[in-house]
Amino acid sequence: MSYIARGTYPAGNSALTFDDGLVRRHERLCPAELELRNRVQAVIYTYEIGLVQPTNRSPGAA
Numbered sequence: 001m002s003y004i005a006r007g008t009y010p011a012g013n014s015a016l017t018f019d020d021g022l023v024r025r026h027e028r029l030c031p032a033e034l035e036l037r038n039r040v041q042a043v044i045y046t047y048e049i050g051l052v053q054p055t056n057r058s059p060g061a062a
Contacts, residue, residue: 031042046052 031037031039031045034042034045036042036045043052047054
């Protein structure tokens with residue numbers, strides 16, 4: 001869920017590799033299991049539970 005909130009995907013830079021289909025399936029099922037209607041609610045939820053912390057960086061900044 002933290003990757004959804006950050007708008008990132010760990011392809012290639014992770015110690016573990018996952019099939020794209022598996023990632024997309026979990027991306028779809030996790031919010032449904034938490035009774036979240038869409039990706040925006042999933043992002044809000046991750047901030048509310050402290051999984052992701054706000055930053056002052058603009059999106060796309062290195």
